[in-house]
Amino acid sequence: MAYAYIVDGTETQVDSGRVSKAKVQVNAALTGSIKVIDGTSGTTANVATITNPTVGSSYEYWDFKNGVRIVASGACDVTVSTNSSYNK
Secondary structure, X not given: OEEEEEOOOOEEEEEEOOEEEEEEEEXXXXXXXXXXXXXXXXOOOOOEEEEOOOOOOEEEEEEEOOEEXXXXXXXXXXXXXXXXXXXX
């Protein structure tokens, strides 16, 4: 299990390799977007783009092949956690 607490507009590699589940928890309302990427590089969302999420929102995504990367477009307050049932 890995996790990241993200509070600014940045690219964050939360986990690498196979990941069975990633959860994005929104701790404070945000104007902007959070991109969820299956990979270890790049800024183009290939899993999801979360736009203008409200406080308390939670999003789950499954079956990452290459890792979990988050790109936030601006100031934010989110926690991203991963869980893997795959042998790494």
